[in-house]
Amino acid sequence: MGTFRERLVYADEVSRHLTPEELRRTVDPGALGIRTTADCKPLEGVIGQPRAVSALKFGLGVHDAGFNIYVSGPNGIGKTSAIRSFLQSEARQKPSPHDWCYVNNFDDSYQPIAIRLPAGQARVFQQEIRSLIEHVRRELPKALESEEFANRRDGLLKDLEIGRAGALNELSARLEAMGFGMQVMPTGIMTLPVKHGRPLTEEEFARMTEEERAAFKARSEAVQHEVRATMKQVRDLERRTQEQLQQLSRQAAMTVVGGLIEDLIEKYSGQPAVVSYLEALQNDLLDNIELFKPATSAPEGIGALFAPWMQDLPLRKYAVNVLIDNSKLSGAPVIVESNPTYANLIGRIEKESQFGALHTDFTMIKAGALHRANGGYLVLRVEDLLREPYSWDGLKRCISAGQIAIEDLTDRLGFLSTKTLRPQPIPLNVKVILIGQPLHYQLLHAYDADFAELFKVRVDFDTRMSNEPDNVRDALSLLRTLCEREGYRHLTSAAAAKLVEHAARLAEDQSKLSTHFGTLLDIVREANLYAEQDGADYVEAHHLRKALDQRVYRSSMIQERLQEMILRNMLLIETSGEVVGQVNGLAMFNLGDYDFGLPSRITASVEPGSKGIIDIEREVELGGPIHSKGVMILSGYLSNRYGQNKPLSLSARIVFEQSYQAVEGDSASSAELYALLSALSCLPIKQSIAVTGSVNQHGEVQVIGSVNEKIEGFFDVCKARGLTGEQGVLIPAGNVQHLMLREDVVEAVARGEFHVWAVRDVDEGLAALTGRPASQVHMQVERRLKAFRHSLKRLASPSGGSRHERSTVAAPPTNG
Numbered sequence: 001m002g003t004f005r006e007r008l009v010y011a012d013e014v015s016r017h018l019t020p021e022e023l024r025r026t027v028d029p030g031a032l033g034i035r036t037t038a039d040c041k042p043l044e045g046v047i048g049q050p051r052a053v054s055a056l057k058f059g060l061g062v063h064d065a066g067f068n069i070y071v072s073g074p075n076g077i078g079k080t081s082a083i084r085s086f087l088q089s090e091a092r093q094k095p096s097p098h099d100w101c102y103v104n105n106f107d108d109s110y111q112p113i114a115i116r117l118p119a120g121q122a123r124v125f126q127q128e129i130r131s132l133i134e135h136v137r138r139e140l141p142k143a144l145e146s147e148e149f150a151n152r153r154d155g156l157l158k159d160l161e162i163g164r165a166g167a168l169n170e171l172s173a174r175l176e177a178m179g180f181g182m183q184v185m186p187t188g189i190m191t192l193p194v195k196h197g198r199p200l201t202e203e204e205f206a207r208m209t210e211e212e213r214a215a216f217k218a219r220s221e222a223v224q225h226e227v228r229a230t231m232k233q234v235r236d237l238e239r240r241t242q243e244q245l246q247q248l249s250r251q252a253a254m255t256v257v258g259g260l261i262e263d264l265i266e267k268y269s270g271q272p273a274v275v276s277y278l279e280a281l282q283n284d285l286l287d288n289i290e291l292f293k294p295a296t297s298a299p300e301g302i303g304a305l306f307a308p309w310m311q312d313l314p315l316r317k318y319a320v321n322v323l324i325d326n327s328k329l330s331g332a333p334v335i336v337e338s339n340p341t342y343a344n345l346i347g348r349i350e351k352e353s354q355f356g357a358l359h360t361d362f363t364m365i366k367a368g369a370l371h372r373a374n375g376g377y378l379v380l381r382v383e384d385l386l387r388e389p390y391s392w393d394g395l396k397r398c399i400s401a402g403q404i405a406i407e408d409l410t411d412r413l414g415f416l417s418t419k420t421l422r423p424q425p426i427p428l429n430v431k432v433i434l435i436g437q438p439l440h441y442q443l444l445h446a447y448d449a450d451f452a453e454l455f456k457v458r459v460d461f462d463t464r465m466s467n468e469p470d471n472v473r474d475a476l477s478l479l480r481t482l483c484e485r486e487g488y489r490h491l492t493s494a495a496a497a498k499l500v501e502h503a504a505r506l507a508e509d510q511s512k513l514s515t516h517f518g519t520l521l522d523i524v525r526e527a528n529l530y531a532e533q534d535g536a537d538y539v540e541a542h543h544l545r546k547a548l549d550q551r552v553y554r555s556s557m558i559q560e561r562l563q564e565m566i567l568r569n570m571l572l573i574e575t576s577g578e579v580v581g582q583v584n585g586l587a588m589f590n591l592g593d594y595d596f597g598l599p600s601r602i603t604a605s606v607e608p609g610s611k612g613i614i615d616i617e618r619e620v621e622l623g624g625p626i627h628s629k630g631v632m633i634l635s636g637y638l639s640n641r642y643g644q645n646k647p648l649s650l651s652a653r654i655v656f657e658q659s660y661q662a663v664e665g666d667s668a669s670s671a672e673l674y675a676l677l678s679a680l681s682c683l684p685i686k687q688s689i690a691v692t693g694s695v696n697q698h699g700e701v702q703v704i705g706s707v708n709e710k711i712e713g714f715f716d717v718c719k720a721r722g723l724t725g726e727q728g729v730l731i732p733a734g735n736v737q738h739l740m741l742r743e744d745v746v747e748a749v750a751r752g753e754f755h756v757w758a759v760r761d762v763d764e765g766l767a768a769l770t771g772r773p774a775s776q777v778h779m780q781v782e783r784r785l786k787a788f789r790h791s792l793k794r795l796a797s798p799s800g801g802s803r804h805e806r807s808t809v810a811a812p813p814t815n816g
Contacts, residue, residue, distance in 0.1 A: 015757045015764040016733065020750040023741045025467075025510040027500045029493035034476065036490040036538055043477040045089075046082045048465025048515055053086070059457035060090055060431060066456050068399065068432040070382075072441050073461030076518040079435050080379070082461070084336060087377045087433070091332040095119075097375020100324040100426055101126065102362045104317040106280045112321075112362035114424040115273045120327035125274070126320040129281075132260050133318045136253075136285065140292045143252040152248055160241040164234050171230040180223045189231065191223050250286045257285055281318065291315060316363055323347075323367045323426075324374065332376035337369040340380050342390045345369050346398065347406040349421050365423055370395075370404050373430045382436030382444075395432070396450050404428050464512040471513060472500055475520075482521055488528040494541035499523065502548060505708065505740035523547050555594035559713075562589075562598055567720055571658055573599050574687035575718050575727055581605060581679030583769070584690040585656070585671035586710035586729070595706060597713030599690050601657040602668060604675040608788040608795075609651025613638075613676070626666050633666075634673050636697035637762070641778070642785055649788040652676055666694040667704035670732075673762060674769055681780035685769045688724070689757075690714040693732040699762040703734040708741055715745050715754055723748060728755030730765055 034040060046053050052071075059069040073079050099122030102112045117125055143149060168184065175182050181194045193200040193216065208216065261282045268274035291314050326333070337344060347368035351358040369378055385391050390412065398404050403425040411420070434455060441458065444451040465471045476496055483490050491499065499520060506514035514520070524539070526547040531539045565571045573584065587600040613635050631654060638648060654672050671691040678685045692710050693701040704710075711729045718727040731739075736758050748754040759765045763774035770777055 015730070015759045015768045018736065018739075018749075018756045018758055020746050022736055023739045023746045023749060023756060024743070025501070025504055025740065027472075027497040029497040032472070032476065032493050032496060032500075034493050034496070036492050037476055037480045037483060037496055038490040040473070040476045040480040043474070043481040046086055047078075047474040047478060047517070048471045048513070049082065049461055052082075052459045052461050055457060055459040056083075056086060059459065060087075062457075065402070066453050068455045069434070069457045069459055070441050070455045071433060071435045071459045071461065072438045074437065074463060077461055077463055077515045078517040079461050080336065080381070081517075083379060083433060083435065084334060087334045087379070091334050091376055092330065094332040094376070096326045096329045096331060097333065097429075098324075099123075099322070099326055100367075100371065100374070102321040102323055102365050102423060103277050104319075104362055106284045106317075109317065109361070110419065110421055112365065112421060112423045113273070113277065114323075114426050115271075115277065117271065117274070119329065120325075122320075122322045122325050123327055125268075126322050128264060129318065129320045132257070132264070133315060135260065136256055137292055137315070139256045140253055140289065143256055144249065144289075144293065146252075149248070149252050153245060156241055156244050156248070160237060163237045167230050167233050167237070171226060174226055175223055178219050178223055178226075180219070182227075189227050191220075191227060193220075249289050253286050253289050257282060285318075316361060319363050321363045321365055323365065324371050326375075333373050334377045334379070335369050335373035336379040338381070338384065340369065340385045340391050340395075341388045342394050342409055343368065345388075345391050346394045346404065347371055349406060349408055349423070360421060362421065362423070365406060365421065368404070368406075370398055370428060370430060371426065374404070374426070375429055377431050377433060379433045379435065382434045382440050385434070386440070396454060398428055399432060399454050400450070401425075402428050461515070463515055464507040464509065465515055467500075467504055467507075467509075467511050467513045475500065475503065475513065475517075478517060478521075479524060482524060483528075486525075488524065489531050489537065489539050491524065491527075491539045491544070492541065495527065495539050495544045498541050498544045498548075501740070508705070508708065508738045508740070510737055510740060523551070526550065552594070555591060556596065558589070558591060559594075559596045559598070563717060563720060566598070566717055572601055573717060574601075575721055576724065577687050578684035579687055580682055580684045581675055582687070583671045583675045583678070583685050584687060584714065585668040586690050586692040586714060587656075587668070588706045588709060595709050597706060597710035599714050599717055600659065600668075602654065602671050602675050603657055604652060604654045604672070604679040606650060606652045606676070606679045606784075608649055608791040610649060610792075611651040612648075613650075613652045613654060629666060631669065631672060633669060633695065633697055634676060637673060637695065637699055638676075640697050641699065642782060646789070648785060649792045650680075650785065652679070667692055667710075669693075670695040670701050670762065670765060674765060677762075677766065677777060677781055678770070680784045681777050682784070683770045683772060683777055683780060686726075686771070688718075688726040689728050689730060689769055691730045691765065691769070693730070693735075693759070693765075695762060701732045701759050701761055701765065703732050703738075707731055707735045707738050711739075711756060712742055712745055715748070718754065719748070723753040725753050728757060730757050730759055730768055733758040733760045 046056075056069070059067055071079050071083055096119040099117045099119055101115050101117065101122045103115055105111050105113050115125075168189075171189075172182055175191060176194075179193060179195070180191050181199065183190045183192075193205075195204065205216075261278055265275050265278050268278070343366075345368050347370070348366050349360055350364040350366060351360045352364065353359070369380075380395075385395065390409065405425040406423050408420050432455075438460075444455075479491055479496065479499070482488065500513065502523065503513040503520055504510055506516055506519065523544065524547075527539045527543040530543040530546050534543070536543070562571065566573045574582075575584075581604045583602050584599045585602040586597050588595060588597050613631060634654075638650070642648060654676060656668075668691075670693040673695055674685060674691060690710075692707065693704055695701055711731070714727070714729055718724075739756075741756075745754065749756060757768055759768065766772075766774045766777045
């Protein structure tokens with residue numbers, strides 16, 4: 001059969017032996033045009049996302065209802081940072097939105113009134129009203145205690161006393177003429193009959209005749225009529241006096257209040273809502289002058305009721321609750337709400353305890369994120385939003401209605417609650433940007449009928465961008481921004497080149513760069529730590545390499561344990577020799593933050609029969625649907641290649657040896673086919689070569705994922721056992737463009753100690769694995785299948801053949 005070197009030469013005639021330059025795309029530090037990242041220009045805009053930027057501009061440019069935005073993409077690619085930066089740039093070009101405040105509704109305090117004011121005016125208006133009330137509290141008591149006011153008040157009270165005394169004197173004279181006397185009591189006027197100037201005794205009343213009693217009764221009724229008439233006259237006099245006193249107090253209050261409120265009305269003449277409120281405020285002040293009179297001293301034992309805060313409580317209704325203050329805002333607001341609970345999103349009505357009971361008023365209305373973002377942009381993570389009860393429904397309701405209505409969540413839940421506020425809704429004009437996974441977009445689009453109507457613009461963030469000079473330059477600008485923002489050392493050109501190479505590795509494509517900037521920046525942060533420990537002025541290439549190595553070291557414990565099990569023959573993996581029906585496949589393991597590859601033994605056994613290919617993984621429910629599909633494709637390949645003119649008489653079993661967990665994916669289907677064809681042809685497969693790649697029914701080897709980790713997994717095992725110069729990996733030709741292997745693997749290939757071959761179809765793979773032409777392998781398979789058919793025919797004949805004949809026919813032919 002010849003030596004391995006001779007067979008390797010033969011294999012290279014049909015499969016392509018990859019050069020070291022094809023295994024990794026390197027970046028020349030000199031080609032970056034910088035000495036350090038400090039030489040880069042500051043970052044502007046969004047990096048490497050032209051499609052997303054175009055969609056963003058469209059979504060932000062359309063102001064019609066429903067054109068809110070869903071930003072789709074995996075975590076860690078900088079969606080939130082990019083969106084915030086983009087929106088802040090857009091927001092600076094827009095005017096600042098209006099301020100909003102709530103004031104008391106003097107007609108119905110349970111329905112506070114919302115007032116809109118130009119940006120920065122709400123605090124001014126609040127201070128003006130506060131100054132007005134303080135002025136009234138200070139000056140009104142003085143006006144009510146002035147000598148002029150006292151003289152006019154005393155005059156009215158004196159007229160009242162004169163009028164009351166005159167009415168009572170006239171009543172006394174009339175009663176005396178009617179034989180009655182009277183006595184003024186605190187509770188009213190008491191009348192009694194008199195005779196000869198003295199009260200009538202009971203004995204004298206008892207001696208009266210019936211006629212005298214009847215006459216007395218008539219006079220008594222007349223007396224009561226006179227008393228009632230006089231009391232009505234006195235009450236009317238007191239009421240008129242009280243009205244005059246109130247009018248006098250209002251006049252005094254108007255001298256204190258009127259001018260200030262007139263000035264405010266003139267100032268806010270262009271704000272009808274403010275003017276209406278000021279007029280209502282003035283009327284309420286004049287109707288409640290008693291609130292501003294000096295407080296009496298607290299009776300002993302109940303001083304808490306007369307605490308300063310209790311004295312100020314009745315005046316709280318004159319306060320202005322500034323809900324949104326945009327005085328310090330330059331442009332439109334950009335709000336990123338990280339905790340979108342219902343209250344944080346829609347707003348809330350707080351309560352305070354007063355003597356064991358909960359109390360609320362319009363001053364305890366608090367703004368939500370929608371209020372703060374009104375007139376601008378609101379950014380929410382869809383996962384956080386959907387996790388909070390009623391937040392998603394509340395957001396949709398506000399967007400659909402075009403207004404923000406604050407309500408107590410207990411009312412929305414239908415629970416029994418006390419009477420609470422119903423603040424006037426505030427008109428809503430906001431562009432909502434949801435950030436989430438593509439899966440969330442698909443689920444919302446499928447199961448929420450409102451979603452498609454409210455979020456009509458989808459912005460897709462790509463996980464990769466072209467590996468071209470403009471994008472590389474932008475990535476370096478991002479590094480400069482990070483270093484300057486966080487006070488890190490700048491990267492040298494060599495370190496920056498290594499980071500760009502790693503970005504291509506993360507993208508799994510030589511022509512692409514990963515946009516997982518979060519991961520790349522974390523690497524820079526760690527490299528900066530090592531540079532600090534070394535006392536270096538800049539982050540050098542070896543600092544970056546150490547950061548990459550340490551990230552692997554911290555997460556590779558499981559990988560090392562599995563490699564150790566292979567080296568100690570606990571997991572059986574051969575890296576030399578040849579075996580029939582056995583091949584080294586390559587499996588991927590995912591540990592969440594770390595992926596790695598390891599070889600996995602795949603074996604196949606065959607016999608005459610009609611069961612076809614049996615996937616043992618599927619039979620024991622360890623094989624996933626995609627893996628099962630890959631195995632079923634093998635049947636299609638066999639039928640297409642060997643069963644065009646004759647039925648296949650075959651029973652075969654394929655299994656991942658020592659596999660104790662679920663197997664998914666079709667990247668091992670070509671390896672399974674090689675093992676099956678080896679078992680059928682009885683031609684051995686070199687165990688020094690591992691295989692990856694999926695296959696279709698026509699025998700074409702197809703692209704798979706994680707090709708770098710798979711190659712490196714087999715390389716690490718071979719290196720631990722000792723590189724012989726015969727080991728290597730077969731990969732699909734389409735995966736060559738995805739190669740970004742570790743530098744130690746590339747160096748081993750350059751020394752001829754390890755090899756990587758690219759194959760386009762099964763025939764090229766068979767030639768490389770067996771060292772024989774693929775036509776010879778196929779001929780051997782056809783002979784074996786023919787023997788199986790003859791064996792089944794003899795078994796199906798009446799005689800059935802002897803046991804010796806059956807066992808001889810079923811035995812595999814010898815190699816050669």
